[in-house]
Amino acid sequence: MEKSKKLLDKLFTRGQEFLGVDYPILGGAMSWISEAQLVSTISNEGGFGVLAGGNMPIDMFKDEIKKTKDLTDRPFGVNLIGIAPNFRKQLEHILEIEFPYVIFAGGLPPRDAITKVRQTGSKMLCFAPTVGIAKQLIKLGVDALIIEGHEAGGHIGPVSTSVLAEQILPHTSEVPVFVAGGIGSGLLMIHYLMMGASGVQLGTRFAVAEESIAHDNFKQAFIKAASKDAIPTAQFDPRVPVIPVRSIVNEGVQNFTTLQLGLLAQLERGVISRQEASVQLEEFWIGGLRKAVIDGDIKGGSLMAGQSVGIVKEIQSVKEILQDLIDVGIHEADRILGLVDICDD
Numbered sequence: 001m002e003k004s005k006k007l008l009d010k011l012f013t014r015g016q017e018f019l020g021v022d023y024p025i026l027g028g029a030m031s032w033i034s035e036a037q038l039v040s041t042i043s044n045e046g047g048f049g050v051l052a053g054g055n056m057p058i059d060m061f062k063d064e065i066k067k068t069k070d071l072t073d074r075p076f077g078v079n080l081i082g083i084a085p086n087f088r089k090q091l092e093h094i095l096e097i098e099f100p101y102v103i104f105a106g107g108l109p110p111r112d113a114i115t116k117v118r119q120t121g122s123k124m125l126c127f128a129p130t131v132g133i134a135k136q137l138i139k140l141g142v143d144a145l146i147i148e149g150h151e152a153g154g155h156i157g158p159v160s161t162s163v164l165a166e167q168i169l170p171h172t173s174e175v176p177v178f179v180a181g182g183i184g185s186g187l188l189m190i191h192y193l194m195m196g197a198s199g200v201q202l203g204t205r206f207a208v209a210e211e212s213i214a215h216d217n218f219k220q221a222f223i224k225a226a227s228k229d230a231i232p233t234a235q236f237d238p239r240v241p242v243i244p245v246r247s248i249v250n251e252g253v254q255n256f257t258t259l260q261l262g263l264l265a266q267l268e269r270g271v272i273s274r275q276e277a278s279v280q281l282e283e284f285w286i287g288g289l290r291k292a293v294i295d296g297d298i299k300g301g302s303l304m305a306g307q308s309v310g311i312v313k314e315i316q317s318v319k320e321i322l323q324d325l326i327d328v329g330i331h332e333a334d335r336i337l338g339l340v341d342i343c344d345d
């Protein structure tokens with residue numbers, strides 16, 4: 001076990017140094033869920049919490065950062081969604097306070113945002129859902145990548161995590177790369193680390209943490225769900241583009257389909273623009289997630305979850321989740337080192 005612990009420690013080194021944490025395990029930002037309590041707990045327990053900017057009004061956003069700072073003196077990040085209406089105001093505040101870790105989500109960040117964040121000396125992490133975007137982001141000068149695959153919960157990209165890992169990890173040494181999507185245990189964590197990842201990001205498993213403010217109905221729906229229940233939404237017509245969202249199937253998903261078909265009909269009649277249709281679709285998710293997370297409406301609300309939801313079987317504290325990731329990782333490292341020993345005999 002000593003050797004496997006050493007191996008895990010070695011594999012963690014780059015991510016530990018980059019994030020300034022004991023475990024380079026990010027609690028991925030989840031709108032409505034990743035607030036001061038969950039984020040600070042993840043950071044206090046040695047991981048890296050990430051506050052979800054979502055579409056928070058600016059005063060609430062400022063307040064949430066302050067609250068999190070009051071609860072932890074460890075590093076944590078702030079996630080900003082480029083397509084959110086409040087993005088610019090949130091960015092302005094982040095620049096003003098020179099917040100040390102910024103995570104851009106929702107497509108390529110605007111060039112000026114990259115330049116301004118770089119000027120403050122803050123570290124900038126960006127999502128790469130394809131190998132092409134990963135290369136572009138490195139050229140643009142981001143400090144780290146989060147490669148997030150199709151298995152993840154929430155808005156998702158087109159490529160699976162395993163394929164992204166194969167395409168990106170062995171060929172990217174310029175910046176640390178963190179892997180997200182479909183990671184339910186330390187088993188995949190150690191294998192991605194061995195492939196060259198600097199750390200991992202989990203969302204679904206932390207949504208069910210004891211310290212997550214999500215309604216108990218939301219947590220129980222996750223515990224009951226199988227991986228096959230978390231499916232992505234479809235796009236019916238390219239005139240109304242839909243960024244796929246992976247969530248547990250319920251009436252809310254059906255309502256999204258009805259909304260999409262209704263907007264298409266309105267578009268055909270010329271009573272709505274493509275832009276208006278896209279805004280309405282995104283607003284549907286923001287409101288739907290709130291309904292499920294805060295109000296506990298698991299029928300009509302949105303149960304955004306990754307395929308790893310099938311691995312989540314109980315409510316655990318953040319400390320237990322992190323410890324379990326480490327223990328399973330070390331156990332798997334031990335098994336691999338045992339295989340190496342056999343080959344040496």
Ligand SMILES: Cc1cc2nc3c(=O)[nH]c(=O)nc-3n(C[C@H](O)[C@H](O)[C@H](O)COP(=O)(O)O)c2cc1C
Binds near residue numbers: 153155205
């Ligand atoms: C309920 C939920 C809400 C999410 N909201 C956001 C968000 O606001 N911003 C973001 O960048 N990612 C968001 N994500 C993605 C997570 O940050 C994370 O990358 C993803 O959950 C990792 O995959 P996993 O669910 O398989 O662990 C969300 C995921 C879930 C499950």
